[in-house]
Amino acid sequence: MSESTLNFLNNWRAAMLLLTPISAAIGILIFVFYKIKLSTTKVYKAKYDLVSKHEYKFLLSAHVFIAGAIFFVCNTYEAEGLTHSFMWFWIRLFISLCIGVLYGYVALLMLKFYYPTQQAKRLKVYRYAPRVNPKTGNKMKLLSEEEEDAYLDEGMQAEEDVFSVDYDVWIDEDTGDTHIEKYEGRLHAMECDRCGFQTLKLEKEEITKEVSDHEDGELIKHYKCTYCKRIKRKTVNLSHEKSASDFKITESTKLIEDPLNMGAKVILIKMDIHISGGRVESYEFQNMVEAQKFLKEFELSKLEEEEQA
Ligand SMILES: [Zn+2]
Numbered sequence: 001m002s003e004s005t006l007n008f009l010n011n012w013r014a015a016m017l018l019l020t021p022i023s024a025a026i027g028i029l030i031f032v033f034y035k036i037k038l039s040t041t042k043v044y045k046a047k048y049d050l051v052s053k054h055e056y057k058f059l060l061s062a063h064v065f066i067a068g069a070i071f072f073v074c075n076t077y078e079a080e081g082l083t084h085s086f087m088w089f090w091i092r093l094f095i096s097l098c099i100g101v102l103y104g105y106v107a108l109l110m111l112k113f114y115y116p117t118q119q120a121k122r123l124k125v126y127r128y129a130p131r132v133n134p135k136t137g138n139k140m141k142l143l144s145e146e147e148e149d150a151y152l153d154e155g156m157q158a159e160e161d162v163f164s165v166d167y168d169v170w171i172d173e174d175t176g177d178t179h180i181e182k183y184e185g186r187l188h189a190m191e192c193d194r195c196g197f198q199t200l201k202l203e204k205e206e207i208t209k210e211v212s213d214h215e216d217g218e219l220i221k222h223y224k225c226t227y228c229k230r231i232k233r234k235t236v237n238l239s240h241e242k243s244a245s246d247f248k249i250t251e252s253t254k255l256i257e258d259p260l261n262m263g264a265k266v267i268l269i270k271m272d273i274h275i276s277g278g279r280v281e282s283y284e285f286q287n288m289v290e291a292q293k294f295l296k297e298f299e300l301s302k303l304e305e306e307e308q309a
Helices: 003-040 044-074 079-083 087-128 145-151 154-161 288-297
Strands: 165-171 178-184 200-209 217-225 231-238 269-275 279-285
Touching (some): 003 044, 200 231, 269 288, 279 288
Antiparallel strands (some): 165 178, 217 231
16 A cells, blocks of 8 residues: 555544544534523523524534534544555445434434424423513413404404414403513414515415416416505416425315214314325314314415515
């Protein structure tokens, strides 16, 4: 083996020995930083927002750096064997890559399938833990969907009606002080650029140019704000490569209250919507009216974030 090859192997080993702890340390630091940030966030709503919006990204990046550290450390294995055959260098590089990617992939699977249920449980705790009135120190009470309307203005109610935003109203029963928290709703509606509420809804779609085998089509989406009635149009290109068919629960989907159970009060309605590809979306409602209203609004496209119209 030539001098230069031996030099290269030595440098390579030194680099790997240096990069392993750096990458591992960055991964651990990201994780520790996030944990400290979470534990120093005292307000439940702020905790909720941190976990729901940022936790996934923190965990994912921590795992990416750990995967990197695994790749680097595997590249230092059996350095002596290398002096006999350079082939071993490539084999080791390939195996290291496989192990690093495997770790990353398993971490990603855990984050995609195991983590969401666990995250949802914690979010529920943060959202429903009793709030305390800062002025009196009293525990506040969360109002039900029916009771809260009196405390929401018309725009807020319009947002709740299209399920784009969910407001929680907490009340101090002694003093009447209220505290309103805003949560993301179960369906997506765009923010209206006139009134500022998330009430811009797709009204109808009009195909202005049919998709052919070789040519793209064109579609005009008509949006209407359910609060200020603003109307907006947006032209969308329809690719001829895939024609996605949207799914809508039909008008005839109706919930019927069980006539045999008239005396009992429904306290919670759980709804699982199964979508092709094994995806399941779960929803909870406090009463039949809410659930029925939701079914009317439900369209698969509203589950996905749509770009600003
Ligand atoms: Zn509006």
